[in-house]
Amino acid sequence: MNATDTIRILGIDPGLRVTGFGVLEKTGSKLNYITSGCIKTSNGELPARIKTIVDGLAEVIGDNAPVQVAVEKVFVNVNPQSTLLLGQARGAAICAAVMHHLPVSEYTALQVKQAVVGNGHAKKEQVQEMVKRLLRLAGDPNPDAADALACAICHAHGGQGLGRLATAGYRVRRGRLIGSPRLVGEKK
Numbered sequence: 001m002n003a004t005d006t007i008r009i010l011g012i013d014p015g016l017r018v019t020g021f022g023v024l025e026k027t028g029s030k031l032n033y034i035t036s037g038c039i040k041t042s043n044g045e046l047p048a049r050i051k052t053i054v055d056g057l058a059e060v061i062g063d064n065a066p067v068q069v070a071v072e073k074v075f076v077n078v079n080p081q082s083t084l085l086l087g088q089a090r091g092a093a094i095c096a097a098v099m100h101h102l103p104v105s106e107y108t109a110l111q112v113k114q115a116v117v118g119n120g121h122a123k124k125e126q127v128q129e130m131v132k133r134l135l136r137l138a139g140d141p142n143p144d145a146a147d148a149l150a151c152a153i154c155h156a157h158g159g160q161g162l163g164r165l166a167t168a169g170y171r172v173r174r175g176r177l178i179g180s181p182r183l184v185g186e187k188k
Contacts, residue, residue: 008034010066010097011152012057013144014090017041019053020144023064024135026156033135034064036145050092057096069097069104070155072112072147107154115154
């Protein structure tokens with residue numbers, strides 16, 4: 001990719017009640033906001049809710065023609081049932097992307113916050129504020145849309161090589177990077 005190539009990225013913050021999405025374009029090191037919003041599901045049966053997510057993201061993909069997708073990874077929380085439901089929403093988001101033959105990259109919340117705020121333990125409000133600043137938005141984006149845009153920003157910076165997060169050699173445990181990276185050329 002040369003500095004003048006433009007890549008359109010769809011960021012997704014999966015959730016069973018609310019799935020945030022955000023689309024941006026990266027040209028060189030410049031990021032441009034395209035659109036963002038939320039797909040909300042009813043409190044009905046799980047299959048209908050999953051269909052709402054898949055259909056909603058299919059519409060976003062059809063309307064905005066992204067070429068890459070970034071999805072936030074699920075973290076394991078205290079409630080296994082909540083984790084399972086979140087995983088199903090994430091699976092629906094990934095399915096929507098792969099049904100349109102789009103490559104999917106995944107990032108932990110720690111990686112997203114580190115890439116956008118510079119602190120892997122930043123609060124939601126800090127992420128919203130940095131997304132607003134980085135994309136030069138007039139107002140605060142919805143929290144779920146902001147998380148999706150942050151995921152797209154993380155991909156634009158880390159997934160494409162610009163400011164790549166040094167995660168090689170680390171493991172992810174409970175949504176956090178642990179361990180120490182191997183140095184280039186270091187023997188095992």
